Amino acid sequence: MKRTLIAAATAAACSYTYAQSSVTLYGVADAGVEYLNHVPNAVGQANKLVRMTSGNIAGSRWGLRGVEDLGNGLKGVFVLEGGMALDSGTAVQGGRLFGRKAYVGIDSSRFGQLTLGRHHNLLFDLIISFDPMLFAPKYSSFNHDAWLAGRTDNSAKYAGTFGGLTVAALYSFGVDSSVANGSEVPGNSRIGREMSAGFTYQAGKFRVGGAYDQLNGSSAATAGKTERRYVGAAALDINPISVYVGYRRLVSQLVTSMPRTDLLWAGVNWNLAPTFALTGAAYKTNDRTSAKDPVSFVLSADYRFSKRTDAYITASYTKNNGGSALGANGYDGSVLPGNNQFGTVIGMRHSF
Template identity: 30%
Template structure:
């Protein structure tokens, strides 16, 4: 007779605990395809076409755990652990990190927003990138601007970061990130800070962002890991600054967008021309800048079929003790995507890139993001057919 009340009390206690623990979600994305490239560098001035199995053509492969715990009074503990990998060979991405895409924990409040700590995205990625087609469901990896110079496609994350993200105030959101150098006596070496904001009102969305890194990739302890195996830092330089703005406007089933970003690097010494783990040296410290102008559009032909396209013009400037050139990139990107279900779609995409004005420098060969190898000429074309599924 005494067992039943004790059992009921115990059950009630565990029900309360289970309610307080809230939820943990397992999620992921897999993207694989076959890509034809008209020209990839082989040796010297020789290039050759290539047909290859590829992964992450639209969105990089990943799996993750996302969770929250209700602490009461509108407060929650939140976390995300997200691992990147390649489905073509099963290897970890982001330099072999277990949770290389994201790894953070923090507190969130319904009225005031959230504060999180760990490996996270910067504010340019959080607020401005959705205005572009790169890094989104409508364009992805191969649509990125040359060398992903503005990081709109998440070429790197921020280590040792503390981030504030506001709540949604009638369409307005804003936030900031600070990445610590973690070095005694060198507080500013390889540190990062960024700010961003976005606003949505009916069919209009607009955003702006700024990011500055002091000595990006200078060491392995700071905000942007620069070790040879990290595959994190696209550039090593004395300073890197990125700023930009963009807007999208929806008209029925169509959305058009315009994005401008500018990237400036002071005394740059290396650049990733295919793999950040094997960067190419400039020869001497160089001042480098990119102005990216992207016009994009997407249209839902039917509920299952959507098409999208982007044109990007990039105006660059490279100067050092030996040379001063003004390379220019023209890139046209097209995507047709068909949903087989809510989680699975098949796609066909094509990207054309042409660069001129960079003769005699490491910028001379065209390089479509995600292809992995620079062209032996100033033109590169890639066509990919693939499948993507989410869970």
């Protein structure tokens, strides 16, 4: 018995000694100059605007990613990732230090990964690869519905890949901790709750994905009300061209403006050369409760100097039907209701 215990202890010590672990510092720096027309000034008149912007085709960020091999196909993992405005040096995501991601968990090569903390939602994880513009902060489906790239506090997330199938589920005890009494309230677990599930499947050159996401209200008065999104998308990758289509239905009891909408998109990515790519896309929101049906068209060109540095130019034209007020950057008040808007941004991105 004594020899058995000594052998077990020695094996455990050796396993710990030779365990592979690492911490990686990484990030993205993205900045450019943007032009917009029909932007309201202080007295509500439409004007042109030229400005410097951060996070145009990818949000500027920095982060730490860690992994430790625990043996038997298990790994301990963590991510701490913060967003920044490169033009001003300030933190974004409400000033949070790690506002983009902050989680810890365990990864199994057989069963998938389970993590706890602050995450991107599953709409982002599962559907981003089906948007021609990859949910870019500017000029993508993100501008029609920002929750497609939302983040959720106090959440547990599972994701597993089995052959060509990836499945995922997420539960949040309170989506936004910055809302007073908006999450994890004693006696009312529905306040700020989120439940989500989805999948992607790849068979050769064809890919398909779908997700369901449900949010509850962030107060005691609205905890029984929900906001639900149903998303389906597909892509066909025929090198050097990829073709994308997508659909999202929103049914909300939490908003009074555009509470039931359909969002449709389609686009093409064409890698003309190893260093140059063109992307074209169209996005349309159909409001089922009014005539507010904005449509946006996007064209983007990207030139890669290296694997880590590229330059880009992106242009967008938004047509606001029925008095809608969608700007090139979303529903941010940057365009007068009913006015169309042209926007373009030229910039550079470096990844490290």
